């Protein structure tokens with residue numbers, strides 16, 4: 001299958017999942033995860049009209065997108081990987097949505113940089129719903145305090161994001177994230193990847209982050 005066919009198929013599948021869940025397809029955004037993908041595949045995606053992309057490393061994303069950002073209007077880049085405080089300035093320059101806010105000192109650094117260079121951006125909080133030591137995200141118990149910090153510091157948080165543990169059924173994690181979003185009055189939910197996006201849509205996802213199902217396998221050497 002070509003990239004073009006993959007996009008067509010996935011967009012249709014998202015539409016069908018929305019229909020099944022009695023949801024408006026306009027409310028579910030496809031974030032095409034382009035991390036580590038070669039340039040020609042990204043250009044093929046751009047040709048299909050795709051404008052929303054997800055990347056997990058600031059440095060890689062910068063190399064790949066800094067030239068393209070000027071050529072394609074309406075491009076929106078989502079950071080979906082962990083953010084180190086020393087990369088905050090670069091992340092703000094490149095990204096439109098940062099989905100991985102997960103700790104107090106990162107909030108402080110984001111606010112500090114945004115004061116220097118104001119920019120309209122969206123922020124999601126990543127929640128470590130599976131309580132996995134190796135994964136980013138705030139613990140479920142610590143979410144209210146982190147949201148309070150964001151609120152007091154003036155960081156505009158519009159949603160939550162999670163990556164369920166690979167060895168567990170994702171549905172429970174999606175349901176938990178939805179419950180947390182409702183409790184805190186947050187309208188956006190980034191959940192669901194190539195293997196489970198239909199379940200995520202049924203559970204209320206507003207953003208699905210899909211990589212391999214659109215672009216094919218990532219080059220193995222530096223995939224993570």
Ligand SMILES: *Cc1c(COP(=O)(O)O)cnc(C)c1O
Pocket residue numbers: 033035056080081163193194195209210211212213224
């Ligand atoms: C890589 C990645 C994805 C995409 O995963 P696929 O299984 O290739 O669709 C989604 N979300 C995050 C946070 C990722 O790092």
